[in-house]
Amino acid sequence: MTTQTDRELLPCPWCGGKVKGTVVEGSTFRWRCVVGCCTDGPEVRHDTLANDQAAAEIDSRDRAITAWNTRAAAALGAEA
Ligand SMILES: [Zn+2]
Numbered sequence: 001m002t003t004q005t006d007r008e009l010l011p012c013p014w015c016g017g018k019v020k021g022t023v024v025e026g027s028t029f030r031w032r033c034v035v036g037c038c039t040d041g042p043e044v045r046h047d048t049l050a051n052d053q054a055a056a057e058i059d060s061r062d063r064a065i066t067a068w069n070t071r072a073a074a075a076l077g078a079e080a
Contacts (some may be wrong), residue, residue, distance in 0.1 A: 007065050012037035013075030019068065023061045032060040034068040041068035 009019045017037035026038045026043035034041030044063040050056035 007062070009034065009065060010072035010076070011068045013072045014038040018060055021065060023064045032064045034064050036068065041065075043067075 006019060009021045011018055013051055015038055019034065019037055022035040023032050025031065025046075026040075030046055030048055032046045033043045035042040041064055044060060044067050045058040047056045
C-alpha cells in the first residue's frame, strides 16, 4: 500500500535531499515507514486489527512522518 500526505517533511539529514512523504509498508504489513532518500524512515507500528482501517492508516502515516522528522531534526542538530 502506498499513500501520499500533505504534511511537510524535513529534508534528508544525510544529503539534504527532498523527501516526498510517501508512506509504504515496512518490513511486514504491520509496519509503516516514510520512503526516504539515502535511507527510509523509522518504522512505526500499524494497527492491523483496528475496526476502522482507513483511520488507522491515517494515524500510522502520521506517526511515520513524525518519526522521520524527529530523526531528521536530531541528525541535523547533531551536525550543527
Ligand atoms: Zn539523502
